[in-house]
């Protein structure tokens with residue numbers, strides 16, 4: 001096939017080589033960015049007198065028509081084109097004739113593709129941030145409903161101290177808030193325009209890069225043309241932020257999976273977000289949560305893939321860089337899908353507060369509070385810790401729990417015990433005494449919710 005870039009070469013490229021070289025199958029999704037970028041470029045060329053205003057007008061109208069026809073489905077991508085940039089230019093020239101060939105003045109595909117992908121990822125970053133805000137909002141709502149619902153908090157997956165379910169959910173809200181912040185940082189560095197860097201060295205035409213940048217919603221321009229066409233940091237950074245986000249979603253999913261097991265039975269996921277087994281009639285599987293956990297590996301892989309692609313590249317553009325797209329597109333698509341199932345799954349899950357309480361009641365998770373009681377009566381913490389440990393061992397040997405141990409037995413361990421010990425180890429009291437900032441008391445959870453709501 002004769003190429004738009006035929007000139008230096010005249011022999012035709014091999015068909016298989018064409019397929020290998022082409023990126024239109026995956027970069028066609030950037031058609032809006034490509035066309036709006038070209039419209040801004042045409043307008044700048046006209047404004048600066050590099051082409052006439054009438055020519056600029058024809059280019060812009062032609063591009064507008066292509067955009068509309070692609071949106072409506074009237075126009076289909078020609079997969080024999082090398083990429084979306086070639087396709088749009090070819091279609092434009094077919095529609096408006098010779099003047100179409102002026103669009104590529106003072107520009108290269110190198111700065112064009114860098115522009116398109118920045119604009120595309122900027123939109124995706126905003127969309128993901130919006131989804132993330134919705135998830136954090138849902139977590140706040142559920143935490144509000146369960147700010148006094150007691151469950152065991154774990155360390156080493158061993159029952160540790162009583163906490164509230166609201167407190168537990170707000171821990172995830174805090175992580176996601178940092179993810180949101182990271183996406184914001186990333187967007188700020190991403191939002192600089194590379195258009196006008198041209199192939200690598202800038203251009204001899206009297207262009208106005210800032211005019212184009214402003215028109216396309218950028219905060220500024222890339223200040224070195226080699227860097228502008230070579231930089232893919234923003235995509236790496238985005239995937240880094242998305243990997244951390246997925247790590248959080250995966251940990252949360254793991255807990256949802258554990259909690260939905262019969263052994264825990266702390267929650268029941270809505271039928272809408274579970275599946276049955278094809279053979280075992282009793283099963284209700286948390287597939288969606290498992291898939292989120294599973295897809296985390298895939299997003300990490302996307303990040304590693306681009307980092308590895310870039311590590312040995314000399315400046316400036318190298319065709320290797322075409323490999324930036326599939327991984328970053330996969331990462332954003334995956335994250336968006338995960339968020340779109342996770343939020344309603346959290347919104348609709350049933351919380352089995354009685355099961356949580358039961359689990360909290362029989363695991364000596366108030367033993368720290370027993371020690372603190374003795375400390376308040378004057379015993380040094382280390383000694384109090386030891387006495388409490390002995391009492392726990394006694395209970396285990398006798399098959400009983402702290403709440404049921406008679407006062408005489410307590411007094412056998414230490415004369416400091418009196419009736420008030422039962423109030424001190426009451427789970428509700430254990431929780432409401434944890435008033436330190438960021439602690440699990442109802443008041444602290446309310447403060448956390450208010451803070452997070454304000455942030456989103």
Ligand code: ARG
Pocket residue numbers: 023027082083109110113317319321322323
């Ligand atoms: N399809 C190419 C890419 O995605 C566009 C840039 C091509 N530039 C070039 N000089 N071959 O990276």
